Amino acid sequence: MTDLAERRGAETTVYQPAEDSGLLAEAALEEATGRVLEVGTGSGWVAKRVDEEAGEVDEVVASDVNPHACRQARERGVEVVRGDLLDPFRAGAFDAVLFNPPYLPTDPENEWDDWMETALSGGETGRELIEPFLDDVERVLAPEGIVLLLVSSLAGYEEIRGRAADAGFDDEVVREESFPFETLSILRLSRRSPSSSGDY
Numbered sequence: 001m002t003d004l005a006e007r008r009g010a011e012t013t014v015y016q017p018a019e020d021s022g023l024l025a026e027a028a029l030e031e032a033t034g035r036v037l038e039v040g041t042g043s044g045w046v047a048k049r050v051d052e053e054a055g056e057v058d059e060v061v062a063s064d065v066n067p068h069a070c071r072q073a074r075e076r077g078v079e080v081v082r083g084d085l086l087d088p089f090r091a092g093a094f095d096a097v098l099f100n101p102p103y104l105p106t107d108p109e110n111e112w113d114d115w116m117e118t119a120l121s122g123g124e125t126g127r128e129l130i131e132p133f134l135d136d137v138e139r140v141l142a143p144e145g146i147v148l149l150l151v152s153s154l155a156g157y158e159e160i161r162g163r164a165a166d167a168g169f170d171d172e173v174v175r176e177e178s179f180p181f182e183t184l185s186i187l188r189l190s191r192r193s194p195s196s197s198g199d200y
């Protein structure tokens, strides 16, 4: 279990850009095209970079469940919808969906009941937000759409790949960086091709 206090610093309302945000933005600048959704945008920093710098992106929409995050992202100039994961969005709407999820495995007794807990804690497994996201994200993708998902080794890399495979995706690591206590990867998910064996 990870102590949220070490990761949250003094911030109590909106997650500010960190190494994970940077990794997701770099991957998105290379991989994202067309209509892009960033789920859980926090400060809006990733969405804004993609909107301004990605060559083949037409439009960026973002979402967050935290009203303070929505306000901060909007002040940055990002188009934001407040809502839970993918619920606000219609089927087939996006060419790329980005998500840097809350992923720290957290003992319920150590959690804070505030918006930084919502930003950081992935529940006891670290996957409590990742799993419902993976189960629904295919619905909002256009036919050739992709997902860029930040995965930490703390949340169970193989378990996440397995869940993505169950949801019908092939995966590929497009960015990876190791830190003393975790390895962060960006998984690029695309609908499984008919010829793929589904091994993982």
Ligand SMILES: C[S@@+](CC[C@H](N)C(=O)[O-])C[C@H]1O[C@@H](n2cnc3c(N)ncnc32)[C@H](O)[C@@H]1O
Residues within 6 Å of the ligand: 015, 016, 017, 018, 020, 021, 022, 024, 039, 040, 041, 042, 043, 044, 045, 046, 063, 064, 065, 066, 069, 083, 084, 085, 100, 101, 102, 118, 119, 120, 129
């Ligand atoms: C690790 S932070 C990432 C913030 C930002 N995308 C970045 O990379 O800097 C996770 C974000 O997901 C948001 N979040 C948590 N649960 C959510 C949910 N059920 N639906 C939408 N957003 C959620 C949090 O409020 C937080 O802003």
